Amino acid sequence: MDWRELANCRGMDPDLFFPVGNSSSVAALVQIDEAKAVCSSCPVAQQCLDWAMHVDPVEGIWGGTTEAERRAKRRRALAYRNTARTAA
Template structure:
């Protein structure tokens, strides 16, 4: 679960990047897999999400948010939870 204590405050400017997100009206199913999904189905879901992220104008802000708040599920900023975990480890 995300560490909500790391979330930015209620300042509007901290969240404005979401208004321009390519995923804004797509719903969560493409970005968050159901519990227990593995193999090709999960890979396909992740790749579909990454295609959306690849053309997103706020990809960097999204990824930084996910890294800062330790988002533990889903594709954020074009990276899966495993890829973000590796990136955080590499930054240490």
């Protein structure tokens, strides 16, 4: 069974997970919070996040994260790998 079949967002309006407009506008922030609330109790949120991290760049809320949050996660992971490589 594909992880997407178990996702909390399955059958929901996909527009919820793709905020429109400036990401710091009140409307977008409310929409992001609502989407993340759906993700917070999702049994496959980690698989969703893993997919979004692998496919980059992907817009919208995936695995409870925004595109900007996933970019920051990638930068931290890269910095950690570089530090670990240098220390070895």
